[in-house]
Amino acid sequence: MAAEVGEKWVLSVTAQTPTNIAVIKYWGKRDEELILPINDSISVTLDPGHLCTTTSVAVSPAFTHDRIWLNGKEVSLSGGRFQNCFRELRSRATDFEDENRGIKITKKDWEKLHVHIVSYNNFPTAAGLASSAAGLACLVFSLAKLMNVKEDHSKLSAIARQGSGSACRSLYGGFVKWIMGKEDNGSDSIAVQLADEKHWDDLVIIIAVVSSKQKETSSTSGMRDTVETSALIKHRAKEVVPKRIKEMEEAIAKRDFPSFARLACADIHRHEFLRNQGSPPRLDYKDNSQVAYTFDAGPNAVLISKDRKTAALLLQRLLFQFPPQSDTDLNSYVIGDKTILKDAGIEDLKDIEALAPPPEIKENPSTQRYRGDVSYFICTRPGRGPVVLADESQSLINPETGLPK
Ligand code: DP6
Missing domain, CATH: 3.30.70.890 (GHMP kinase, C-terminal domain)
Known part of the structure; x- marks a missing residue:
């Protein structure tokens, strides 16, 4: 979705991501910077119809720096975890073109362009309801869509993991395993889907x-x-x-x-x-x-x-x-x-x-x-993984100003 701001445009994407509850817990890291765990874990993804994070992300040449608003309040993006996710995503961004709007962004442009992020949880933040899981997974998923990152969900899970460990499991619906991995660089510490939400929908x-x-x-x-x-x-x-x-x-x-x-x-x-x-x-x-x-x-x-x-x-x-x-x-x-x-x-x-x-x-x-x-x-109940919300009325960002609605 794109709109003109004077001569500049705002391009945005909105996504919704579920939270998850571990039934075999992740507890303990072998690397705090990369967020690598000391054991595998398994979770059930919860129906995003009841508990979810919705995030809109936008890019525009008019933006002067990266900004994020969480549940209506602007917060700092200077933390290492956000920065690690941004670095990983920017390095995987690819060319984007919208001929109708006359928007062309090359892979190199993504390094200079800034983004605005607006995110809401429909449940209490940091009360232990895995809000960081849904939040970070949604941030990574929506930015990946905006930046035309072509990696599959398991690669995206390794990026979300660097935002918050349990977030990697929110990239999938149903029943999910986070494989701890062996590599020092964390490339094999990813989430995989064991079964989708329909597999066991009596729960x-x-x-x-x-x-x-x-x-x-x-x-x-x-x-x-x-x-x-x-x-x-x-x-x-x-x-x-x-x-x-x-x-x-x-x-x-x-x-x-x-x-x-x-x-x-x-x-x-x-x-x-x-x-x-x-x-x-x-x-x-x-x-x-x-x-x-x-x-x-x-x-x-x-x-x-x-x-x-x-x-x-x-x-x-x-x-x-x-x-x-x-x-x-x-x-x-x-x-x-x-x-x-x-x-x-x-x-x-x-x-x-x-x-x-x-x-x-x-x-x-x-x-x-x-x-x-x-x-x-x-x-x-068990629910589905992340989705893009195509309906512009669900966007949390004003398409004219690029600021929260
Ligand atoms: C008890 O993923 O919130 O929910 O990686 O430091 O951000 P960080 O921790 P976080 O920890 C979740 C712990 C847990 C167990 C689990 O979800 O597996």
């Missing part, structure tokens, strides 16, 4: 957002502390994860929910133990698991149900246990795929108050209800 994911505040410790410093202080993390990376990755790949290929749940839960327990240096709990896994759970980088719980029926029962239990404050609007308390709420038989707040205690709670009359402890719930 329902419910996220309990307990805090929309920014998390206190960044993943980067948390990982650094663990790698420096924990001998066990080396054991996890070398001995535990490789076996678990193989088993998880098999569980996904076969849609084997009990194994999927056992592996995801085991991984988060080991992971939380390493982060907190506490004692790992002993867990007894049952073969009839209906729900898997994990956490992202923040305190929010992510519950993955085996199908819609289980998800509706789970949501009833969650709403019984964590009812909203009385002044809450149900529409903003359960967001995303609201059909699960319907399946759970809940149409308004009165239905939540009228929920009968689930049988397992009835036997324990001392069980409390934790009103207001959860800010809101998001119901979602």
Whole structure:
């Protein structure tokens, strides 16, 4: 899309990129600059219809320097991670021509031209909901389209990785593996798709957002502390994860929910133990698991149900246990795929108050209800990878001024 600014033009691209939740975690780097991990990881991409980043990028000879606005605020682009992504993308940019508008950009021009980036998350930034994953993946994907970079998604994933590790997995939909790679230059540390979102579309994911505040410790410093202080993390990376990755790949290929749940839960327990240096709990896994759970980088719980029926029962239990404050609007308390709420038989707040205690709670009359402890719930499912939004009305950049709309 291009428009004239006086005699100058503005050329822009808008893209939407999903977030992802790891079921076998990335925790620990072997190279902080290139963001190379110490183990492979596997994630599920979440439906961008519910959680996503939208980014518009524009180039114009009228722009005097690179600028970025995140969620309505201009922020600095001087950080090494942004700069590394820019350098990688500019070196792969190719010639672009729009004869109708009289726009011609050669490969060399991209080194001198500046870009404007405007990005929005439709969910809380840095609350642990992998906003950096969706954000950096979207930045790299949209700039790659603008700059006519001809590399495939796995090459782009290696660039997004340099912005934030988990971002490399957001270049694909469905079920994604980040291969740690062996090369010192990181060229083989890329994401690959294990299966697309249609492969296992029974899964329902419910996220309990307990805090929309920014998390206190960044993943980067948390990982650094663990790698420096924990001998066990080396054991996890070398001995535990490789076996678990193989088993998880098999569980996904076969849609084997009990194994999927056992592996995801085991991984988060080991992971939380390493982060907190506490004692790992002993867990007894049952073969009839209906729900898997994990956490992202923040305190929010992510519950993955085996199908819609289980998800509706789970949501009833969650709403019984964590009812909203009385002044809450149900529409903003359960967001995303609201059909699960319907399946759970809940149409308004009165239905939540009228929920009968689930049988397992009835036997324990001392069980409390934790009103207001959860800010809101998001119901979602596995979703697709990044897409370009061709409809100009969805652009976040004013085509006349090149500034945020
Ligand atoms: C717990 O990708 O946010 O979510 O590479 O330093 O930017 P940086 O970290 P980031 O870490 C994510 C950690 C995690 C696990 C995971 O997503 O695999």
